[in-house]
Amino acid sequence: MNAIQPSTPHLIPVETRRPKRRGLSQQHQRRHLYRAIAAETTVKLAVNAVLSVVAVSAVITLLPYQQSRQQDLQDIRAEVNHVETRVNRLQSELQRLMAPEQATSIMEEHSYRVDPNKVQIVIDK
Structure with a gap:
């Protein structure tokens, strides 16, 4: 019982290698990203064009x-x-009519x- 027993090696699972499709997956993701950016840019241009047409027609x-x-x-x-010309003329005439020294000449x-x-x-004659 006290004898040394051989240690059992820890079992490490062996990974099965599958062919990686990273290139195809990344290429597909890039293509999808470019399409999304192109669609967003197209929508922005279309909205700006519509707004420009509306603004020009309003002007x-x-x-x-x-x-x-x-x-x-x-x-x-x-x-x-x-x-204003008429008012100035009437004001000057009113001032002349209201002047006490002009009373006799105005009466005449x-x-x-x-x-x-x-x-x-x-x-x-």
Whole structure:
């Protein structure tokens, strides 16, 4: 019993070698990756093309509207200039009419009355 017994070697399973298909599998994966990138790029280009067409058509649609608004703005500016001129003229006339030193001359302009200190001359033919 005390005798040394021979050790049993540990059994290591022997791997059976199969032909590896790494090259074919990696090549297939690369091809799949390139196709995915190409499909993604194609979709991006298509979406960008559609967005570009929509943007250009919107700009083309809005151009006549913008031109009509510009024409309206020019008309309004011309009218404002005309009204400003009229307002300035009326303000100067109002200031002249309200001036106390001009009261007698304004009264003579707007009526047939004459200042009593002045002598009216009538010429008959």
